[in-house]
Amino acid sequence: MVDLFTAEFNSLTNDARYKAIADFAQAQPVESNRHDFKLIWNNDTLKDVAAFANTLGGILIIGIEKNQSHPEAKMTGVTSNSELTTGIASSIATNISPTPPYDIMECHKPGEMNKRFCVVRIRSDSTLYLVTKKDISSPVFVRNADQTVRADAAQLRRMIDREKQSVENLDDFLLSHARQILEDMIIGDNYGDNLNWTSGGWQRSETYFKLALVPKERKWMALDVREEDKLNRLVHEHYRRVRSNLSGATPVARDAPNRRADFYEYRWYHQNLAYEGRWRITNRLDIAHATQIRHDSQWSLLDVVVYTILLLTIGAKWWNSFSYFGDAILLADLRVNQLQLARGSSGEFLKLFGPAEGDFGMRSDVLIAHPQQRTESTAYVYINASTMREHLPAIVTSLMNPLFRSLGHAVLWAEFKENVRVIADGIVQ
Numbered sequence: 001m002v003d004l005f006t007a008e009f010n011s012l013t014n015d016a017r018y019k020a021i022a023d024f025a026q027a028q029p030v031e032s033n034r035h036d037f038k039l040i041w042n043n044d045t046l047k048d049v050a051a052f053a054n055t056l057g058g059i060l061i062i063g064i065e066k067n068q069s070h071p072e073a074k075m076t077g078v079t080s081n082s083e084l085t086t087g088i089a090s091s092i093a094t095n096i097s098p099t100p101p102y103d104i105m106e107c108h109k110p111g112e113m114n115k116r117f118c119v120v121r122i123r124s125d126s127t128l129y130l131v132t133k134k135d136i137s138s139p140v141f142v143r144n145a146d147q148t149v150r151a152d153a154a155q156l157r158r159m160i161d162r163e164k165q166s167v168e169n170l171d172d173f174l175l176s177h178a179r180q181i182l183e184d185m186i187i188g189d190n191y192g193d194n195l196n197w198t199s200g201g202w203q204r205s206e207t208y209f210k211l212a213l214v215p216k217e218r219k220w221m222a223l224d225v226r227e228e229d230k231l232n233r234l235v236h237e238h239y240r241r242v243r244s245n246l247s248g249a250t251p252v253a254r255d256a257p258n259r260r261a262d263f264y265e266y267r268w269y270h271q272n273l274a275y276e277g278r279w280r281i282t283n284r285l286d287i288a289h290a291t292q293i294r295h296d297s298q299w300s301l302l303d304v305v306v307y308t309i310l311l312l313t314i315g316a317k318w319w320n321s322f323s324y325f326g327d328a329i330l331l332a333d334l335r336v337n338q339l340q341l342a343r344g345s346s347g348e349f350l351k352l353f354g355p356a357e358g359d360f361g362m363r364s365d366v367l368i369a370h371p372q373q374r375t376e377s378t379a380y381v382y383i384n385a386s387t388m389r390e391h392l393p394a395i396v397t398s399l400m401n402p403l404f405r406s407l408g409h410a411v412l413w414a415e416f417k418e419n420v421r422v423i424a425d426g427i428v429q
Helices: 014-027 043-054 085-095 153-184 225-238 240-244 301-321 392-405 413-427
Strands: 035-038 058-062 102-109 112-122 141-144 147-150 208-215 253-260 263-270 275-282 287-291 327-335 376-384
Touching: 014 058, 014 102, 014 112, 035 043, 043 058, 043 085, 043 112, 043 141, 043 147, 085 102, 085 112, 153 208, 153 287, 153 327, 208 301, 225 240, 225 263, 225 275, 225 301, 287 301, 301 327, 301 392, 301 413, 327 392, 376 392, 392 413
Parallel strands: 035 058
Antiparallel strands: 058 112, 102 112, 141 147, 208 287, 208 327, 253 263, 263 275, 275 287, 327 376
16 A cells, blocks of 8 residues: 555556545554544644644645544545646745745546545645635644644744754755755857867856855755756757857857765856856755856846746746755855946846747836946745745845845846846736
8 A cells, every 4th residue: 555654646646536535544544643534634734734743744645534523434525627726835935934844745546637635735844834814813733632622832932943953954954955966057258169168178257157055954856867858948949049059050058967975056158158057956856047147248137037937937847747846055155356337328137148938128216227237146035836926026036135245236126127027928828
C-alpha cells in the first residue's frame, strides 16, 4: 500500500493516487493528530493546515465525507470540472503566514472526471504559522488528538521561543546559499576565439546582472535529462533573443550544457555582441540566471526589470511542476561598473538587448537617476511561490527599489509598479 506520508506524489498515476487515498481511508477511518478528512475546502481546512504545521505535520484529505458517529470514511469527492490544486495553493498562500511547507496530490475517481480528491501533506518545522483570514478570530492553531484547537498561552509561548531560535539561522543560510550560487555563475569577458567560449579561457566580466530564486524549504529532486530539457524549453519559450539568435542560416549565437552532480546549467552566448547568459537549476529546486548587462558603453534599467519578470515567470512554472508552493528568497546582484544608464531624448529608459517579446518601455517618471551612480548593488526580497505569479509587479518593484537605490537612484514606487504591471501584462504567458 502506498504510504501517503512519504510517497513521491509526482510518480503516481491518477488511478494509483485514487487507490492510495481509498486504501488509506479504509485502513485509518478514525481521524488522528496526523491526519484529517474534509468533504470540501473551507475556513476549517485553513485552520487544520496551520495546526498540522505548528504541531507534528500531517495529511489533510479533501473529498472524503466523515461523520463523528460513523466509522466509515466515504469517498464522496468534490464535484468540479476543473482542478483544485491552484485554488488550494492560493488559499494557503493568501491566508496562512508564512506559507507552511506542504505538497499537494490531486486525482479524480476513475471514470468520473468531475469527482475530485486532494491530499495536502503538511510538514512541521520550528516556524510559527498564523491564520490571517479576517473572519477567523484566533490566528494560532495546534493539533490535539483528532481535533484542531486554538493554542493556549503556554503553547504559544513555546512556539514563539522555538521560532526565535531558528529563524535567524535559516535566513542566514538562504542568503549564503543564494550568494554562493551567483558567485559560481561567472559571466565571462574577452573570450577571443568564440568557437571555444565554453572552455574557460576568459576573464570575469566587470558588468553583469544575476538573480537567484532559493526556496525556504529544503526540498530535493533528482536531476536527469528530462528536467534539463524542461529548463531549456522554458528558456527558449520566454527569452526571445535566445531563441531567435540560435536559428537561421547563419546563427549568431551558440549554446551548451554545463553539469555537475547537484546542478544543470544552460549556457548561451551571442558571438557578435560578446553577450552571455546562464540559467541554472539545482537538486534542491533553486533556479538562477546570470547575464551580461553591457551593451556598448551602456546598461538598461528596462532590461534588468524584464530579466527579473522572466525569471519569476519561469521560476513559478518550474516550481509548479514539482508542486512547490512555499516561501523563498529572491537575490539580485547588479554590476554596472562605468556604464551609462540608457535613456532616450525625452528621458525615457530604453531597452538595449531586449530579452523578451513585446514593444514596451519605462517612462521617465518611474525613477530619479543620480548622475554619479555607484558601480555595484545587491538586494533581496522574500517571496512566495504562489503569490509571485499573482503579485508580480509588487515583487519586482520591491526588489528594484533597494537595488537601484544602492546605485544612487531613487524609485518612485507607485509609478514604477504600474509601469512594471504594463510590461508584465505584455510578456507573461
